[in-house]
Amino acid sequence: MKLREYEAKKVLREAGIPVPSGVLIRQAEELSSHLDALGDAIVLKAQVDVGGRGKAGGILMADRVTALAKARELFSKQIRGLPVKEILAEQKLAIQKEYYLSITVDRSAKQPLVLFSDAGGVEIETTAKENPGAIRKAVALPLMRDLPPFMLRELAGKAPKEVMPVINKLYRLFLEKDALLAEINPLVVTPDGVFAADAKIIIDDNALARQGITVNRDLSEREREAEKHGFSYVELDGTIGVIGNGAGLTMSTLDLIEYYGGKAANFLDVGGGAESDRVMNAVRLVAGVPSVKVIVVNLLGGITKCDEVAKGIIAAGISQRVIVRLAGTNEAEGRRLLSEKGYEMLDTMDLVVKKAVEVAA
Template identity: 40%
Template sequence: MDLYEYQAKELFGRHGIPVPAGRVAATPAEARAAAADLNAPVVIKAQVKTGGRGKAGGIRTAAGPVAAEQEAERVIGMDIKGHVAHRVLVETATVPFEEYYAAFLVDRAEGGFLAMVSGQGGMEIEELAANNPDALVRLPIDPVTGVDQDTARLLAAKAGLPEQAAEVLEKLWKVLVAEDAVLVEVNPLICTTDQRIVALDGKVTLDDNSAFRHSWDYAEESDSLEARAKAKGLNYVKLDGQVGVIGNGAGLVMSTLDVVAGAGAAPANFLDIGGGASAQVMADGLEIILADPEVRSVLVNVFGGITACDAVANGIVTALGLLGERGHGTPIVVRLDGNNAEVGRRILSDARHPAVRQVSTMDGAAEMAARLAVGA
């Protein structure tokens, strides 16, 4: 479960991590009142569970209450990569002297935890890792010993952070452990001109499996793509790309995400429809994916097994019929393989749906979907 920034900062505050003073507002009038109470220049920040808010115009400064109301009017209701901002965080504007990056996360490949710390914050971590990998300190963390004072000081020193940042790093680790989180990230973690270490942003992902141990009450906005998918029983994760992906089986879907990336485009989602790809399941999946304004093409990658490809093909045809005009505007690339693949392909060919393109290989299908998405 991903938290909104304001929720992550509430957790930080409870664990003694300094954060800017702020309040959540659901209306422009509430934003004005919050700015008046803070009695200082503020930042209006869209509360959505995705990155790129600044580039999309979802983070704005305001000199006072009137400006805060005006900026909140612009931000509330904004769609950022398929996420609608229903609230804003009105926060005291804090000028950084230096910006850092800090994160603790589950390292599934190694069966432990990983610390990532850098003296260069404020940019996407993928960009930092690609452009300057030496600037990112990675340190495996033993689940038993965790992050004590000495480990926190070592991380700070290796990454070039000031000594006082070690205390905050140690507390971030405590957030991860105490709250059963799989990710705790701050970007940027800043040092102010008066040498205070402050979490200027916050991202926390909680482990749903541990909900029985907590009294969490983090409701998802009902019109987010994730919430709509969950209501339909779909295993869906929103990503920041242009190619919608549907597959049957988590392993196949993960492989499909990789080949889409290798073909020069970015996947827009993870969507596993499982073994029973009925017409309704396929319709629900396509409806969710096509509701994402970032999606430029869809790749359906199915390997027939228990559910044969002819059943999947009939599901696709029926789903497109159920979707009507919504299923015509975005190209859909379909790759069927495995049990009854030839029959399934013939069903799709006979349907002659204008949105559907068939490709026999996964790599070829990914290349076509990528080409259609990026306009190459």
């Protein structure tokens, strides 16, 4: 479960990581009593469970005079189909330098992976493509409860000394909260110290009970539809629809799209053993995203049969272009069915993604 920004920052604050002064409001008028504390420069951030919040108008700058009007404006909006019910109002920071810090799971090493970059404030995928040398990595050793000083020094590089304790505190938080991702982007240096200006924390759904977290989220219409069909589905802000089977394969497809300069519109894992009706519903769901120009279907046949996948794609009857990669059980029959209907099939994930990025451009 992805925590909202204010929830993530509460967790950071409890872990001893500085965050900007702020207040959560549910009505614009609540802001009046906090203006003195927030100061002359204020940032208003809609707390909605969608990506691309800033591009969709979900973050507004204000001052004491305009803050109430801006808050009313933000409450009146819908961000990618979701109403704004909560706003995080924060003191705007005087930023001198931005860094990127995240901790996730290295699936190969089966250990936490710490990433740190001097290029903060941008997506790490962009940095990895344009300036890979700017990212420093470290894999934590088994049962390591704290990162050793040499590792902290190597990660932080020439960053101020105050950054190293933040790296270690985020690592501890990652372990203690059963997180799949703990990200601060940007981690900023100001005249008053180091602060987590924005944060993203994803808790393992299987650990929610142990963490005492109750899931209570507003879902978009498509998210409700996905939940009804039992799909693992996340809305993003790109133009390339993605359907895969298995979280790892689907995430790899998203990463490759980013690598080749595209933007995924969603994450959709149909799961194993998907029959034609299930695939049809998945394709129609993704095709219903207004921004989608092309759909990538990347499925490996094991208990999922490629001919069933093909039947589902054909039955969906959508207008958008669909580019398919099928491999595994009943692959030849699946390819035959799609070929007869004129669908484009490519042999590798790399080729499929390159073609989709080209079409979406």
